Amino acid sequence: MSNPENVKNPPLLRVDDIVLSFGGIHAIKGVSFDIIKGEIRAVIGPNGAGKTAMLNVINGFYKPDSGSITFKGTTYSSVKPHTAASEGIARTFQNVALFHGMSTLDNIMTGRTLKMKTSLFWHLFHWGPAENEELANRAVVEEIIDFLEIQHIRHTPVGKLPFGLQKRVELGRALAAEPLMLLLDEPMSGMNVEEKEDMSRFILNANEQLGTTIVLIEHDMGVVMDLSDRIVVMDRGLKIADGIPEKIKTNKAVIDAYLGTTHQEHASA
Numbered sequence: 477m478s479n480p481e482n483v484k485n486p487p488l489l490r491v492d493d494i495v496l497s498f499g500g501i502h503a504i505k506g507v508s509f510d511i512i513k514g515e516i517r518a519v520i521g522p523n524g525a526g527k528t529a530m531l532n533v534i535n536g537f538y539k540p541d542s543g544s545i546t547f548k549g550t551t552y553s554s555v556k557p558h559t560a561a562s563e564g565i566a567r568t569f570q571n572v573a574l575f576h577g578m579s580t581l582d583n584i585m586t587g588r589t590l591k592m593k594t595s596l597f598w599h600l601f602h603w604g605p606a607e608n609e610e611l612a613n614r615a616v617v618e619e620i621i622d623f624l625e626i627q628h629i630r631h632t633p634v635g636k637l638p639f640g641l642q643k644r645v646e647l648g649r650a651l652a653a654e655p656l657m658l659l660l661d662e663p664m665s666g667m668n669v670e671e672k673e674d675m676s677r678f679i680l681n682a683n684e685q686l687g688t689t690i691v692l693i694e695h696d697m698g699v700v701m702d703l704s705d706r707i708v709v710m711d712r713g714l715k716i717a718d719g720i721p722e723k724i725k726t727n728k729a730v731i732d733a734y735l736g737t738t739h740q741e742h743a744s745a
Contacts, residue, residue, distance in 0.1 A: 487546070488513040488657060488689055489534065494543035496529055503529040504540070505713040511657070516683050516690040518700045521710035522733055527693045528570065530710070531659045534691070535567050536560040548656075562590055564656035568663060572642045576635030580645050583634055584620055587652025588613040620648045624678055640671035644678065651682060657689045658682065664696050672696065676703060701725060709733070 487510035496504040504526045511517045519527045532538040534545065536557040544551050547563060555563075566587075574583050621627055624644050629637060634645050643663060650658055663679065664672045676699055682688045694700050700707065701721045709717040709724060711733040717724055724730055 485512050486549075487511055488548065490546040491530070491534065492544045492546070494530070494533055494545075495541045496526075496533060496538055497541055502713050504533070506543070507710065507713070507715045508543075509708045509715065509718055511689060511691060512705075513656075513689055514683070514687060515705040516679070516692060516703050518692045518694065518704040518707040519710065520694065520697075520700055520707060521716075524712070525710040526713040527710055528661055531567065531661055531691065531693065534560070535565050535659060561653065564654075565659065566650040566653045566655035566657070567659045568643075568646050568650050568661060570662045570665060572639070572646050574634045574642060574646055574649070577633055579631045580626060580629045580634055580637075580648075581614075581617060581621065581631065583645055584617045584648045584652050585613065587649035588616065590653060616654075617648075617652055620651050623651075623681070624648050639666050640668070640674075643667065643671075643675065647675070647678060647682075651686070651688070655688060657691060659691045661693045662695065663692070664694055664699055672699060679703060697725075 490508075490510040492508050493506050494504050494508070495502075495506055507526070507530065509517075519530060521527055529538060533540050533554075536555040536559065539554040542553075544553055545555065546552075547555075547560075547565070575586070621630055624647065626641065626644055626648070629641060629645075634642055637645065643666075647660075647663065660679070663675055667675065679690060679692070680703065683690050690703075692700070692703065701724075704721055706718070706720055707724045708715060709727070709730050711729075716729045716733060717727045719727075
């Protein structure tokens with residue numbers, strides 16, 4: 477991790493003045509920040525802050541009411557999820573979204589879908605170019621299985637795995653797409669201490685060894701402070717702080733939001 481405070485490199489992604497509402501509920505209220513290639517960028521805040529909504533805007537699940545996103549130098553007001561994926565943005569979710577009846581290997585193979593270029597004709601017969609392509613993609617998946625140290629569950633249906641290993645398989649499926657940017661939505665939720673340590677190690681390795689830019693939503697502040705280069709803090713749809721961990725942990729607005737001071741003032745107003 478480079479731990480940048482005054483970053484001079486052009487951002488890989490920038491969100492500018494994003495506004496998102498659902499009926500009368502304002503989920504995001506004019507939020508702007510950037511993400512530098514190669515960093516681990518955390519997005520934190522209390523429940524209901526708008527963190528997951530922001531990830532959904534970045535990868536196209538939600539279309540913002542206004543504002544823009546710039547990715548790899550191209551600016552747009554919204555994007556389709558499949559376009560975001562093909563451009564190099566991958567995603568994991570709060571609740572594991574795997575095919576429970578399929579093996580670990582087959583689940584991770586689904587992450588290679590966008591890399592498969594052979595026509596449906598050849599795949600129907602599983603011969604010629606299709607067979608060669610599948611072998612090449614399977615070799616990539618086997619490397620990811622080794623990278624995540626899950627060789628022993630290669631052929632196990634993921635529905636039979638403990639939650640911590642399911643989270644690791646989901647990380648593997650996202651990495652199989654070879655993303656430039658990986659959005660991780662609470663990757664440590666439901667894990668014990670040992671599982672969190674393992675997941676933290678794999679996230680760091682993905683960042684440092686694979687060069688994957690990471691955007692991380694996580695409630696465990698110890699994990700956030702240890703892993704992140706920079707942190708953006710949201711509360712009630714607003715950005716209330718942005719900076720390196722050392723500054724965020726002493727920021728009064730952040731402390732108030734997490735201790736409930738801000739919310740208590742709103743309630744009594």
